[in-house]
Amino acid sequence: MKKDFKILSNNFKGPLNLYLTISSGQTSQPAWLKKNGYFHEMIIVDDKPCLIKIKSGNLEGPLEVITESSEKFEIKAIKNQINEIFGLNDNLDKLYEFLLNDPKLEPTIEFCRGLRLFKAHNPFECLIASISSANNSIIRWNRSIQLMKEKWGNEYQFPSGKFYIFPDPEKILQVPEHEVEELEICGGEKNLEECVNNLKSCGVGYRGKYIKQAARMVTKEINFNEVMKMGYGEAFQALLQIPGVGPKVADCILLYGFGMEEAFPVDIWIKRIICELYFNGKEVSVPKIRLFGIEQFGEYAGYVQLYLFHYARKSGLLEKLRPRNKL
DNA sequence: ACCCAGGCGTCAG
DNA sequence: CTGACGCCTGGG
Numbered sequence: 084m085k086k087d088f089k090i091l092s093n094n095f096k097g098p099l100n101l102y103l104t105i106s107s108g109q110t111s112q113p114a115w116l117k118k119n120g121y122f123h124e125m126i127i128v129d130d131k132p133c134l135i136k137i138k139s140g141n142l143e144g145p146l147e148v149i150t151e152s153s154e155k156f157e158i159k160a161i162k163n164q165i166n167e168i169f170g171l172n173d174n175l176d177k178l179y180e181f182l183l184n185d186p187k188l189e190p191t192i193e194f195c196r197g198l199r200l201f202k203a204h205n206p207f208e209c210l211i212a213s214i215s216s217a218n219n220s221i222i223r224w225n226r227s228i229q230l231m232k233e234k235w236g237n238e239y240q241f242p243s244g245k246f247y248i249f250p251d252p253e254k255i256l257q258v259p260e261h262e263v264e265e266l267e268i269c270g271g272e273k274n275l276e277e278c279v280n281n282l283k284s285c286g287v288g289y290r291g292k293y294i295k296q297a298a299r300m301v302t303k304e305i306n307f308n309e310v311m312k313m314g315y316g317e318a319f320q321a322l323l324q325i326p327g328v329g330p331k332v333a334d335c336i337l338l339y340g341f342g343m344e345e346a347f348p349v350d351i352w353i354k355r356i357i358c359e360l361y362f363n364g365k366e367v368s369v370p371k372i373r374l375f376g377i378e379q380f381g382e383y384a385g386y387v388q389l390y391l392f393h394y395a396r397k398s399g400l401l402e403k404l405r406p407r408n409k410l
Numbered sequence: 411a412c413c414c415a416g417g418c419g420t421c422a423g
Numbered sequence: 424c425t426g427a428c429g430c431c432t433g434g435g
Binding site for chain 1: 427428
C-alpha cells in the first residue's frame, strides 16, 4: 500500500536542509540510503514496519514523503515520527537568534543554514551505534551497523527494496562475540574462516564485548523508558553505567536518542574547536569543555556542538587545528 | 606498488 | 594519569 503526502514548511520554524541533516555524519544512525532522489529508511510506526521515502526541493520547499507498507497507518503518526527524526520540532529561528548574539557562533549560521539534529528512530540502535562510534571513524561504524542489520535484523521487502530492522537486545545476546566463540558453539562444523556470524565480523573490533554487555544491561538493569523520564544529569549518570559508554557516548545517546538538547558531546574535535575559539588556543581538558558547553550554551548546547563541527569542517578551521598542521 | 604510524573514546591499571 | 584496544587512512 502506497501513500504520499507533503509536510509544508509552515509546519516547522526556520529552514530545513534535509540533505545536510542526513549527510553530516551525526552519531545516532547511519545515513539513510539515497536512491532516485529520495532518502529511504524503514521505521517502526505503531509497532509496524513502514518504509519512508523522503526528499525536499530546497530550503523553503515542502518535504515530499512517500510511504510503502502492507500495513495501514494514520498519516498523523508517521508525520509525528518524521518531525522527531529530522528535528522539525526545533525552532531554528530562535536558535539563530542565540547564535547571532555570540560573535564566535555567528559565522556558523551561513555554513549550516537548515542543518538540524538527525535524531535516532530506534533508541537501541542508537546505543549500539554510539558505542561503535567510539575510537572509530564514521564510515566504519556506519558499515558495522549495516552489517548487524543484514545479519540479524528482520528483513522486509518493499517495492523500493529490501530493508532490515536493527536486531533487538535479545537477538544481540544470542550472537557470538567473535570467531572463536562461534566455532565452539557450532562444534567444529565449520573452519575459522567460515565463522562470519559473530559481532567481530561486523568490524567492531574489541567493542563486541561492550555491545553484548550493553545489550544485557538494557534487558535487565537499565530501562530506557525510565532513563527517558529522568532529568539530563541523572540520565547521564545512568548511561555511564553501561560498558563502552563514557561521557562522549552518553551525551550522544541523550542528544540523539532521547532528544535532550542540553547535552554537549565533546569529542577531540569539539575540544580543539572550543579551545581555539573560547580559550585562546589554551589546552583545556575534555570534562571541563563539557561543563563549559553546558553552562555557556544551555538548551542550545546540542545544536552548538553540531553547528561548530560542521562549520569547522567547511571553513577550513578543522584542517588548521589538525596537530600536524600546527607549526 | 607496499608498509606502517597515527588517531579515534573508553577502560583498566 | 597512561597505555592498550582494532581497524582504516594516508603519508612515506
